Amino acid sequence: MKNASLFEPIIEADAPKVRVTFDGHNYKLPQGMSLAAGLLSAGLRSLRKTPVSGAPRGPFCMMGACFDCLVEIDGVTRQACMVEVREGLVASPAGPKEGV
Amino acid sequence: MKKYDLAIIGAGPAGLAAAAEASAAGLTVVMLDEQARSGGQIYRDVERAAPTRGTILGEDYLHGLSLIGATRAERVTYMPRTTVWDITPDGELSYTRDGRADCLQAKRLLIATGALERPMPLPGWTLPGVMTAGAAQILLKQSGLISRRAVLVGSGPLLYLVAVQMVRAGAPPLALLETQGLIVGPARHLPRALMGWRVLAKGMGLLAELRQAGVSRHKRVREISIEGEGQVGKVRFEAKQTMHEISCDTVLLHHGVVPNIQASRALRLEHDWDAGQDCFRPRIDDWGRSSARNIFIAGDGAGIGGAIAAEHAGRLAAFEIARDLGRMVVAERDRRAVPTRRALAKEHVVRPFLDAAFPRYSEALADDTIVCRCEEVTAGEIRRAAALGCTGPNQSKAFNRAGMGPCQGRYCGLTVNRLLAEANGASPEATGYYRLRPPIKPVTLGELAQMKQPDGLEKTA
Numbered sequence: 001m002k003n004a005s006l007f008e009p010i011i012e013a014d015a016p017k018v019r020v021t022f023d024g025h026n027y028k029l030p031q032g033m034s035l036a037a038g039l040l041s042a043g044l045r046s047l048r049k050t051p052v053s054g055a056p057r058g059p060f061c062m063m064g065a066c067f068d069c070l071v072e073i074d075g076v077t078r079q080a081c082m083v084e085v086r087e088g089l090v091a092s093p094a095g096p097k098e099g100v
Numbered sequence: 101m102k103k104y105d106l107a108i109i110g111a112g113p114a115g116l117a118a119a120a121e122a123s124a125a126g127l128t129v130v131m132l133d134e135q136a137r138s139g140g141q142i143y144r145d146v147e148r149a150a151p152t153r154g155t156i157l158g159e160d161y162l163h164g165l166s167l168i169g170a171t172r173a174e175r176v177t178y179m180p181r182t183t184v185w186d187i188t189p190d191g192e193l194s195y196t197r198d199g200r201a202d203c204l205q206a207k208r209l210l211i212a213t214g215a216l217e218r219p220m221p222l223p224g225w226t227l228p229g230v231m232t233a234g235a236a237q238i239l240l241k242q243s244g245l246i247s248r249r250a251v252l253v254g255s256g257p258l259l260y261l262v263a264v265q266m267v268r269a270g271a272p273p274l275a276l277l278e279t280q281g282l283i284v285g286p287a288r289h290l291p292r293a294l295m296g297w298r299v300l301a302k303g304m305g306l307l308a309e310l311r312q313a314g315v316s317r318h319k320r321v322r323e324i325s326i327e328g329e330g331q332v333g334k335v336r337f338e339a340k341q342t343m344h345e346i347s348c349d350t351v352l353l354h355h356g357v358v359p360n361i362q363a364s365r366a367l368r369l370e371h372d373w374d375a376g377q378d379c380f381r382p383r384i385d386d387w388g389r390s391s392a393r394n395i396f397i398a399g400d401g402a403g404i405g406g407a408i409a410a411e412h413a414g415r416l417a418a419f420e421i422a423r424d425l426g427r428m429v430v431a432e433r434d435r436r437a438v439p440t441r442r443a444l445a446k447e448h449v450v451r452p453f454l455d456a457a458f459p460r461y462s463e464a465l466a467d468d469t470i471v472c473r474c475e476e477v478t479a480g481e482i483r484r485a486a487a488l489g490c491t492g493p494n495q496s497k498a499f500n501r502a503g504m505g506p507c508q509g510r511y512c513g514l515t516v517n518r519l520l521a522e523a524n525g526a527s528p529e530a531t532g533y534y535r536l537r538p539p540i541k542p543v544t545l546g547e548l549a550q551m552k553q554p555d556g557l558e559k560t561a
Contacts, residue, residue, distance in 0.1 A: 006229070006349050007245040010153065010269045030243075032136075037243040045228035045331045052476040056330050058228030060473070062235035063141055064134055064183075064541075065216055065360075067506035068226075068473060076544055084136060 112140020474505020
């Protein structure tokens with residue numbers, strides 16, 4: 001779900017912006033930023049739905065401890081706060097897929 | 101398998117200071133850290149952030165610059181982006197780095213894995229937009245991001261620091277909801293705490309900055325709930341016998357930090373309940389040696405003391421490890437320890453006051469509040485497990501799966517312990533903690549399959 005700037009940059013990022021695909025949408029995010037931070041700055045809040053109740057979940061601890069920001073990259077479940085943004089990164093929400 | 105004198109897990113203040121001293125004493129050191137850059141959470145990304153946002157983050161943060169040189173010290177192998185997922189009592193570490201798993205061996209281990217935010221379950225705390233105050237700091241330090249419409253909830257010095265940093269960054273929080281009571285009981289700690297005047301003066305300075313910026317502070321807040329459709333919309337609370345409501349995008353929670361004991365628990369080291377800090381901590385001697393003689397623990401992971409205390413504790417551990425491995429004579433170790441212990445004692449003097457002044461938010465949890473975020477287990481389900489006769493968190497797992505999700509109990513362990521202890525009228529110590537097992541962080545089957553065998557032969561598919 002997309003919002004107007006939930007987290008805003010206080011300084012212009014000096015890193016070049018690269019193309020990232022998340023859940024089928026394209027974003028231009030600063031290279032080297034964590035994927036979780038990048039998606040928050042792009043206005044996203046929820047990155048997945050929980051397997052138990054289907055509730056939306058977004059980044060919570062940002063330090064690799066809570067496992068709330070799980071995404072899927074190349075078929076592997078990863079923590080979005082522990083993945084760095086790079087050109088061509090393709091990620092999708094972790095967990096149960098629609099229609100499966 | 102690569103062999104080292106000392107393996108350090110974590111490149112925060114304790115790990116960095118220990119690495120510098122151990123290397124100076126002639127030890128070969130490997131320092132493994134999950135992040136891409138050293139500094140731990142407290143000095144997160146300090147080298148990159150200092151030039152552009154050093155003034156916002158403050159002097160204490162910039163102190164981290166004095167430590168990170170340890171990653172480039174002689175005889176130190178620094179391994180960033182490395183997740184340790186198994187540790188054996190005899191010093192073998194298994195880890196994943198850049199998608200490849202491997203292992204190494206060290207004569208001594210130093211666990212310097214720091215702290216976690218104390219879990220703060222509230223109605224609605226799983227909604228997207230609710231984060232820890234530490235997470236907001238990480239976003240600011242590492243990515244230069246800040247939330248424009250945030251409410252800070254809880255207690256403790258970090259809450260004020262985050263608020264002030266937001267003010268300096270031009271995005272003051274909408275409000276501070278403070279859960280602690282009046283500082284009456286804790287006043288008995290004050291005379292001693294005055295010896296740690298620097299910390300107290302800093303706290304007063306932060307409060308003055310907040311006042312000047314006109315940030316509204318609600319005190320002795322109760323009945324907090326976070327509401328919204330699919331994301332945070334508002335926070336409701338009671339203060340001065342009145343219900344309030346604030347619309348916001350982000351809620352930042354904090355009521356203290358607790359030792360990250362995942363590694364020390366998985367190693368079956370001895371732990372004790374610390375009533376003052378309201379958490380478990382591994383048992384260590386005054387050099388940081390745990391109940392296993394080759395394993396040391398330094399920094400907040402051994403009990404909360406803060407960043408400067410962590411640095412000194414890391415040094416003490418390095419001195420004793422150097423002595424233990426024949427690289428430092430006893431007299432030299434003791435001589436070096438004198439100023440370090442003095443500095444450490446100065447850091448510890450203010451702790452009892454802080455612990456008493458900013459206790460955890462202790463309002464009884466409603467039955468329908470989620471306590472285990474991963475498995476979405478509520479307080480009521482934990483209480484039901486107690487009613488069925490569960491005396492500890494491990495038994496309760498079988499009834500409700502609390503603690504069995506991917507975070508492995510990091511954000512529910514203390515809550516489940518407390519709920520069971522309260523329901524059973526037992527002590528936290530007797531109630532106990534989750535029995536943690538490796539892997540302490542996830543590892544894929546693919547990574548395991550491509551690991552080198554101990555004899556150096558690559559496994560074939």
